[in-house]
Amino acid sequence: MMGNKLDCCACTATQSMVPTRIPKFTAILSFMGLIIVILSVIGFVIAVVDAYIGAAMEFDEALVIGSCSLAGGVVGWLLCTKKKVYLCRTCGCTIKRA
Numbered sequence: 001m002m003g004n005k006l007d008c009c010a011c012t013a014t015q016s017m018v019p020t021r022i023p024k025f026t027a028i029l030s031f032m033g034l035i036i037v038i039l040s041v042i043g044f045v046i047a048v049v050d051a052y053i054g055a056a057m058e059f060d061e062a063l064v065i066g067s068c069s070l071a072g073g074v075v076g077w078l079l080c081t082k083k084k085v086y087l088c089r090t091c092g093c094t095i096k097r098a
Helices: 027-053 059-080
Strands: 017-023 082-088 094-096
Touching: 027 059
Parallel strands: none
Antiparallel strands: 017 082, 082 094
C-alpha cells in the first residue's frame, strides 16, 4: 500500500506524490489538544478514584467531573488527529486520499 506513487498535477513531476499522514490542524492547536487530553485523563482518574473511595466528592459530582473529562478528552483527541493525503516530494502539493 505504501508503494503507490502518483504524478503531481501541480508541478507535473512523475511519481513524486507519496501517501502520508499530516496533522489536520496547526502545530499550536495539536499541542493544545495534547494538553487537553493529558488534563482530561488526570481529571478522569481523579473522578474515578474519588467515586470509588468517596473522600472529597459525592458520587454525582464525581460522575459529572468524569463525564466532562471524557468529553474534553475527545475534543483534545480530535485536535491531535492526522489526515491521509498524497504529498508531492517536489513542490509540497497535497491531494486528499481515502
